[in-house]
Amino acid sequence: MSTATLSNVSTLTRDNSVWRKRWERFRHNKLAMVSLVFILLLASACAMAGPIEYLMGLDANATSLLRRFRPPSAQHWLGTDDLGRDVLLRLLYGGQVSIAVGLLATFITAVIGIAIGVIAGYVGGRFDNILMRMTDCIIALPLIPVLIVLGAVDLTKIGLSQDSASSPTVVFLRIVIIIALVDWTTIARIARAGTITVRNVDYVRAATVSGARARYNVLVHILPNIATPLIVAMTLSVGRIILFESTLSFLGFGIVPPTPTWGNMLTNAQQLIISAPMLAVYPGFLIFTTVMAVNFVGDGVRSAFDPRAETGSGSH
Amino acid sequence: MLRYTVSRLLQAVLVILVMSLLLFMLIGLMPGDPVENMLEGNPSLTPDTMAQMRALYGLDQPVYVRYGHWLYSALHGDLGYSSVYFRPVLEVLGPAIVQTAKLLVATEIISIPLAMLLGALAARRPGGWTDSLISLFAFASISLPGFWTSLILIIVFSVKLGWLPASGTPLMGDASLSEQIVHMILPVTVLTFFHVGPLVRYVRASMIETLNSDFVRTARAKGLSESAVIIRHALRNALIPMVTVLALGFGSLFSGALVVETIFGMLGMGKIIYDAVSNIDFNLALVGLLLATIVTLLSSLLADLAYAWLDPRIVLK
Numbered sequence: 001m002s003t004a005t006l007s008n009v010s011t012l013t014r015d016n017s018v019w020r021k022r023w024e025r026f027r028h029n030k031l032a033m034v035s036l037v038f039i040l041l042l043a044s045a046c047a048m049a050g051p052i053e054y055l056m057g058l059d060a061n062a063t064s065l066l067r068r069f070r071p072p073s074a075q076h077w078l079g080t081d082d083l084g085r086d087v088l089l090r091l092l093y094g095g096q097v098s099i100a101v102g103l104l105a106t107f108i109t110a111v112i113g114i115a116i117g118v119i120a121g122y123v124g125g126r127f128d129n130i131l132m133r134m135t136d137c138i139i140a141l142p143l144i145p146v147l148i149v150l151g152a153v154d155l156t157k158i159g160l161s162q163d164s165a166s167s168p169t170v171v172f173l174r175i176v177i178i179i180a181l182v183d184w185t186t187i188a189r190i191a192r193a194g195t196i197t198v199r200n201v202d203y204v205r206a207a208t209v210s211g212a213r214a215r216y217n218v219l220v221h222i223l224p225n226i227a228t229p230l231i232v233a234m235t236l237s238v239g240r241i242i243l244f245e246s247t248l249s250f251l252g253f254g255i256v257p258p259t260p261t262w263g264n265m266l267t268n269a270q271q272l273i274i275s276a277p278m279l280a281v282y283p284g285f286l287i288f289t290t291v292m293a294v295n296f297v298g299d300g301v302r303s304a305f306d307p308r309a310e311t312g313s314g315s316h
Numbered sequence: 317m318l319r320y321t322v323s324r325l326l327q328a329v330l331v332i333l334v335m336s337l338l339l340f341m342l343i344g345l346m347p348g349d350p351v352e353n354m355l356e357g358n359p360s361l362t363p364d365t366m367a368q369m370r371a372l373y374g375l376d377q378p379v380y381v382r383y384g385h386w387l388y389s390a391l392h393g394d395l396g397y398s399s400v401y402f403r404p405v406l407e408v409l410g411p412a413i414v415q416t417a418k419l420l421v422a423t424e425i426i427s428i429p430l431a432m433l434l435g436a437l438a439a440r441r442p443g444g445w446t447d448s449l450i451s452l453f454a455f456a457s458i459s460l461p462g463f464w465t466s467l468i469l470i471i472v473f474s475v476k477l478g479w480l481p482a483s484g485t486p487l488m489g490d491a492s493l494s495e496q497i498v499h500m501i502l503p504v505t506v507l508t509f510f511h512v513g514p515l516v517r518y519v520r521a522s523m524i525e526t527l528n529s530d531f532v533r534t535a536r537a538k539g540l541s542e543s544a545v546i547i548r549h550a551l552r553n554a555l556i557p558m559v560t561v562l563a564l565g566f567g568s569l570f571s572g573a574l575v576v577e578t579i580f581g582m583l584g585m586g587k588i589i590y591d592a593v594s595n596i597d598f599n600l601a602l603v604g605l606l607l608a609t610i611v612t613l614l615s616s617l618l619a620d621l622a623y624a625w626l627d628p629r630i631v632l633k
Binding site for chain 1: 327331334335339342343344345346347348455456458459460461462463464467468470471475564567568570571572574575578579586589590593594601604605608609612613616
């Protein structure tokens, strides 16, 4: 492959054209493009929740027993819930939380996973063995039960004060951290496999022989060359993490009301399934379409970055 | 082979020990205090009696001492009492294991042939419209939140149509087989839909690779019919790696079972663990989780061994 030539020629023009080609290929993938646009629109709508609330003259948290279960109307586009709150606004605010958890947890997952994977792959030997056994163990765990126990941990028992343990920021960070704690293994494995391949390529050996330090090798040779599979894995991880968060919040061990998330909006909807079935439809539909769109984008990135895979499966 | 098996088994025991220590420490971090939970609402409760109770149960000792005691009694078959059910934890978990096993076995019995069929169909002409449709289905399967699918099915089939029950597990013995099956239809449907997507993608990829291999070309050149080539030659070989995929999928299937059991109110392992964590039933949560972990670890061990046994080209070391 041309990996060797690619990283030796580090001029901007060459780099640019690689990324342009990838973008060209991605752009021609209709499903991936539609998904990307959908995600961007949804994310901007969620980000605009505050202004929308102001413009429509509503208050997302105001409860009123007189306004319960209103059908869709000019003022409440998707109606109101069991406490008389506007469903659309709560969906948008819930989306902020779900998307933020997905992105932030993916970022932390990637940092942990890449660090552990690259070190294991580069150092090798016993260290590698121990780290990989560890990832094997975590991969083998039934994740939802483990996440539930992690979500139930009483933070005051590990030294947080009562107030800070129940503050919204801590609740948010806690779910991000516990998901990152169990989800880094996928990325670690990919980073390790990539590192081992690149480490044994001639030009990296040549660099080592000429006195390049480990840090230089990792930053200049290894990371740029394993970026493709990592970017794909990270995209797919966003979808998976949104599913984890919503499942945990649905079960009551994630983000707790009154902060709305798509997951915990469904907890309530389950009790109201006979009187207000639509309340159970909207949040889940958003989770489903968002995760599906993220997965399509991930798949699109995969084939745009690695055209060989495409032709390989397309030909006989 | 024997050496490999023994060393893997020893490794598994070590891993289980480490996991049990980790889970023991984690469960200890759940809110509440076992003694307070036990004596809740008892008017004669004074700080003195609480301290006495703590000393009696050894709760005033550091965590490694408590773990040592727990491990010692666990290895002697005493896994403690459930503080919610007031019964030994194994007595509580026994019927739950049977319930979950039924759910998982039924799911696998439907998922595996379905995944083989869809995967083989998709692999026949990669890029064709059957393939695109099946791939869309697989994407939907990995993107759908299981708890939402359950709610939608309940709305449609229980609330609107009234065809199927939305909850409950008729206990074995006093429920007829047909009643049990009726209660399993919705949960098994949800789990199958959740489980089958990754399997289909796997069978498809594996089939495409096999269909491009020399022995399939030979079979075609001999003039065998297309169905004979696919079923007798390609599919059988493509299935070998599926053993591993099935075993690795066990953990996520069990996670799915927890969600489904909770929503449909089935008293299986998943719901028992969920309830135990919600009600801070320390012993029950610990043993339930540990059992689930052990089964997952053993299934991946069995898969590795079965893999070598099914495919003589693989040498384990």
